[in-house]
Amino acid sequence: MGDTQPDPAEPEEFRVPVGRLIAMTPVGIIVGALCALGLWGISVVAGLVQKLVWDHLSSALGVDPDSGWWIVTILTCAGLLSGLVIRYVPGHAGNDPAAAGLVSAPLAPKVLPGLVIATILTLAGGVSLGPENPIMAINAAIIVALGARLVPKVGQQEWMGLSTAATIGSLFGTPVAAALMISEANSGDPRVPLWNRLYVPLVAAATGSYVILHFTDLDLSIGLPQEEVGxxxxxxxxxxxxxxxxxxxxxxxxxxxxxxxxxxxxxxxxxxxxxxxxxxxxxxxxxxxxxxxxxxxxxxxxxxxxxxxxxxxxxxxxxxxxxxxxxxxxxxxxxxxxxxxxxxxxxxxxxxxxxxxxxxxxxxxxxxxxxxxxxxxxxxxxxxxxxxxxxxxxxxxxxxxxxxxxxxxxxxxxxxxxxxxxxxxxxxxxxxxxxx
Structure with a gap:
């Protein structure tokens, strides 16, 4: 009998590139830390401005911060300042978040100063919006720009995935949220095991959540007592x-x-x-x-x-x-x-x-x-x-x-x-x- 030839229709066995995953682990850690620090930094500045306006300034003026006219005044000023930033600062504070999802194409770095200022005005001014969309855009722009310069072999899509996972982990204080979101959205070669695709993003998400919890007391729970449910x-x-x-x-x-x-x-x-x-x-x-x-x-x-x-x-x-x-x-x-x-x-x-x-x-x-x-x-x-x-x-x-x-x-x-x-x-x- 002659040698048995392999069936050309039979797919090759996929081997997990463990070496590459190990090499990318420090990259995921760095991305996670940077994204968490970005969120923390903006939150700290916004918190300081909020305290300055709503506590110190109102106290200095002898005003109750819960009074209707003070709330109207501060929100109107926040709108005016945000409009000036969006109109006149280069980059116009990025894209309109009303027309964008949580994840969108990375912005040019020149857009970021205006977007950071506009985000701080939103968070500190009492506007009923959170930091999710802006911080996702800010972190993505920074990570993609740095990644393309320092590690050009890694594609933009992969840098976006790492930034997204790290920022979600930071926003919610746990990598579980990032795992759920990216596993739902993840696609690719069906031969590649899911955890092979999730490995580096989850390293970034876990690092982001660890860093943000180290710097803040983030807790989403509203503190309700346990009740029997079933x-x-x-x-x-x-x-x-x-x-x-x-x-x-x-x-x-x-x-x-x-x-x-x-x-x-x-x-x-x-x-x-x-x-x-x-x-x-x-x-x-x-x-x-x-x-x-x-x-x-x-x-x-x-x-x-x-x-x-x-x-x-x-x-x-x-x-x-x-x-x-x-x-x-x-x-x-x-x-x-x-x-x-x-x-x-x-x-x-x-x-x-x-x-x-x-x-x-x-x-x-x-x-x-x-x-x-x-x-x-x-x-x-x-x-x-x-x-x-x-x-x-x-x-x-x-x-x-x-x-x-x-x-x-x-x-x-x-x-x-x-x-x-x-x-x-x-x-x-x-x-x-x-x-x-």
């Missing part, structure tokens, strides 16, 4: 709550693009548009005070303390104000993300549902509501489950929340997303539409 009834209740709250998120998504279009068509100057947007945000904030301002994570932890004095309608009003503020802030052009304020909206609605239906555990109401709003806002099921469990860290909620996520997904799958059509496409359709 059984078919609670699963069905979680599904119902998530569907209702996701429906509210869909309504917000439906009005978002028209709102963005109207604001950019009627107020083409970003200075005018953001000043008016800041004024409207201030008027909304004056209704219930500073609890509806800022990105919402710290303010969300105030909700348990509101239970003794706030009715179901009161919590729903808080959620409605925050949702309107988030939509107006983003549609106006403030540089910020929509995930964290959306989580506040979900949590506030959960408290309202519990106040209206006290026999249902508060933990279940809050977590299922966060899941419902997150599914509508992010269109990412795993991230939504993670956020629900991060806000209410109770493991026996996992199964109800998973069913709730699946049900909410069916509702939002074909609904409009919480993004606006890019202005460039509007200009192509109508040259009269201009704006930053």
């Amino acid at each position: 059984g078919v009834i609670h699963v069905l209740i979680a599904i119902g709550i998530a569907i209702v709250v996701a429906g509210v998120g869909v309504i917000g998504a439906i009005v978002f693009d028209p709102l963005h279009r109207v604001l950019n068509a009627t107020m083409r100057s970003p200075v005018l548009r953001l000043t008016v947007g800041g004024l409207v945000l201030g008027l909304l904030g004056a209704v219930d005070g500073t609890i509806t301002l800022f990105k919402g994570l710290d303010e969300m932890k105030e909700l348990p303390g509101e239970m003794a004095t706030t009715t179901a309608v009161g919590f729903f009003v808080l959620a409605g104000i925050k949702l309107c503020a988030m939509l107006i802030a983003s549609a106006s052009g403030f540089r910020g993300g929509r995930i964290f304020p959306a989580v506040f909206v979900g949590a506030a609605m959960g408290f309202g549902i519990h106040a209206m239906w006290s026999s249902v555990p508060l933990t279940l109401c809050a977590a299922a509501s966060v899941v419902g709003l997150s599914v509508a806002a992010t269109r990412n099921g795993w991230i939504s489950v993670f956020l629900g469990l991060a806000i209410v860290p109770q493991f026996d909620l996992f199964v109800p929340l998973l069913f709730a996520t699946l049900a909410a997904w069916l509702l939002v799958a074909n609904a409009p997303e919480l993004t606006a059509k890019p202005l460039a496409l509007r200009r192509a359709a109508d040259p009269a539409v201009k704006g930053a």
Whole structure:
């Protein structure tokens, strides 16, 4: 018998390039540390400016920072300053985040100074947006630029993946969120094991979360006591709550693009548009005070303390104000993300549902509501489950929340997303539409 020839149709056995993974491990660690330090640095500066304006300046002037006229004044000034930065600083503070997802093409480094300033103004000024979109763009631009110069053999797409994973790990204080998001989005050669593709990004994510937790006391939990949750009834209740709250998120998504279009068509100057947007945000904030301002994570932890004095309608009003503020802030052009304020909206609605239906555990109401709003806002099921469990860290909620996520997904799958059509496409359709 002659030698057996290999079947040309049989695929070669894939061998994991362990040597390359080991060599890339320090790179992942460095990227993770840089991304975490970028988030930490911007957060620190924004926190100092916030304290200066809302505490020291108001105290020096003898003003109650919760007073309506002070809130309106500061938000209007934040809008004016943001508009000036977007109009006159080179790069115009990057792309309009209302028309972009969490991950987008890397920006040119010259854009970053304006984007950093605009982000600090958003975070410190009380605007109802978080740091997610800007810090993702800032870190991506830095990592891609440095990577292309220092390690040109690594492609831009891989640098983007590392930056994304590291920044998500830093934002949420755990690599679990990054693992869930990138595993859902990850694609490539099916012969390559998933963990081979995730290895270096997870090194970056784990490093980012470690560094940010070392420098901050980041904790997403709102501190609710453990409650007994289980059984078919609670699963069905979680599904119902998530569907209702996701429906509210869909309504917000439906009005978002028209709102963005109207604001950019009627107020083409970003200075005018953001000043008016800041004024409207201030008027909304004056209704219930500073609890509806800022990105919402710290303010969300105030909700348990509101239970003794706030009715179901009161919590729903808080959620409605925050949702309107988030939509107006983003549609106006403030540089910020929509995930964290959306989580506040979900949590506030959960408290309202519990106040209206006290026999249902508060933990279940809050977590299922966060899941419902997150599914509508992010269109990412795993991230939504993670956020629900991060806000209410109770493991026996996992199964109800998973069913709730699946049900909410069916509702939002074909609904409009919480993004606006890019202005460039509007200009192509109508040259009269201009704006930053």
